[in-house]
Amino acid sequence: MREVAVLGATGSIGASALDVIARHPSELRASVLAAGRDVPGLVELCRKHRPDHAVIADEGALEALRSGLSEARLDTRAHAGAGAIEALASSDACDTVVAAIVGAAGLPSTLAAARSGKRLLLANKESLVLAGELFMAAAREGGATVVPIDSEHNAIFQCLPDAAARSGLRRIILTASGGPFRGRSRESLADVTVEQAVAHPKWSMGRKISVDSATLMNKGLEVIEAHHLFGVDGGRIDVLVHPQSLVHSLVEFVDGSTLAQLGLPDMRTSLAVGFGWPERIESGVSGLDLLAEGGRLEFEPPDLETFPCLRLAFEALAAGGTAPAVLNAANEVAVDAFLERRIGFLSIPRLVEETLSALPPVSAVSLAALHEADAEARALSGQAIARHQTT
Ligand code: NAD
Ligand code: MG
DSSP, X not given: OEEEEEETTTSHXXXXXXXXXXXXXXXXXXXXXXXXXXXXXXXXXXXXXXXSEEEESOGGGHHHHHHHHHHTTOOOEEEESHHHHHXXXXXTTOSEEEEOOOSGGGHHHHHHHHHTTOEEEEOOHHHHHHHHHHHHHHHHXXXXXXXXXXXXXXXXXXXXXXXXXXXXXXXXXXXXXXXXXXXXXXXXXXXXXXXHHHOOSSOOOXXXXXXXXXXXXXXXXXXXXXXXXXXXXXXXXXXXXXXXXXXXXXXXXXXXXXXXXXXXXXXXHHHHHXXXXXXXXXXXXXXXXXXXXXXXXXXXXXXXXXXXXXXXXXXXXXXXXXXXXXXXXXXXXXXXXXXXXXXXXXXHHHHHHHHHHXXXXXXXXXXXXXXXXHHHHHHHHHHHHHHHHHO
């Protein structure tokens, strides 16, 4: 029996993970559920999955969680605070961790799970962008088994499961759906609404990653993620827009072979790979009907003029040091402001670019240096938004 901590249980990945877990009652059990602020949502999940521990990140919500659990007559133990999530992620309350908290807030628990040698189903891509080298070293030293859950990286993982399979790798080709604004001109994006930006054509996801998909920052974060996970520099990572979202990524070898993984756009496939690997287990996702999209798989180059975030991410990866941390932090602040309707869509890349040029990269040898870069970038982009609103 695998005892699973689902961190970010009330989110989109959390729901998919719990769906796969519930399909395997004799092999998988949710022993820890953690969420940000949604106490009723968390209690409801506890009713259904009966974990040993429930954690709410919001420190002020401990009493509400306690009383919700006792009203539901559950003996699940209540905890609150980021420190409790981190402690449980590395405790013997679980042997497997689904890291599905959104944003840099997921870093402490993701790192803790890596250090303590868990099987780690890694969805929280911002952790890798912020602290990829430290994370990979922690996973190596802790003996963690990392299975990437991001569909592209899960596809690459399936094509390159170990070091031997990676010999002779020439390049990685990440596919991108192109998001809801594929084919649009830059000018036409000035007035797009939050509703339009989060209406992804192929995937149903949380709001932050949906906006990232619309700006193509999601693909930029994924380029950096692929660099850390598979040890490939930016020059050997290509991006192709593939509107059908059936080919989840490809790898090319020196002998001219290209391997790809295909499947319906449903995150339960990646999660089932993570829980079962090296075995294959049921995920609830049906097989692919290649004729469904008119028998067509299309590919086109990304439009970096209209979607500069992808270019900015490649540049941050090449600059190295604290640049990816700055890119990620400025983007999180800008996306929050867009979702709160404080800035327009085109201000997202502008803010990220301004913040990157204001904070030249320094070497990122320690977590402290990365946290400092993250905090500086948040402060600077926050100030820029405030200025922007008063002018
Ligand atoms: P979501 O917004 O649906 O869910 C986020 C979860 O994180 C929620 O449970 C929320 O309560 C929790 N959370 C937020 N802030 C927190 C905090 N400070 N402390 C603890 N918990 C907190 O997001 P999602 O779409 O499920 O994405 C989660 C992560 O997975 C992101 O990093 C995203 O990039 C990645 N991812 C998601 C998908 C997808 O299909 N949804 C695909 C690939 C990668
Ligand atoms: Mg992805």
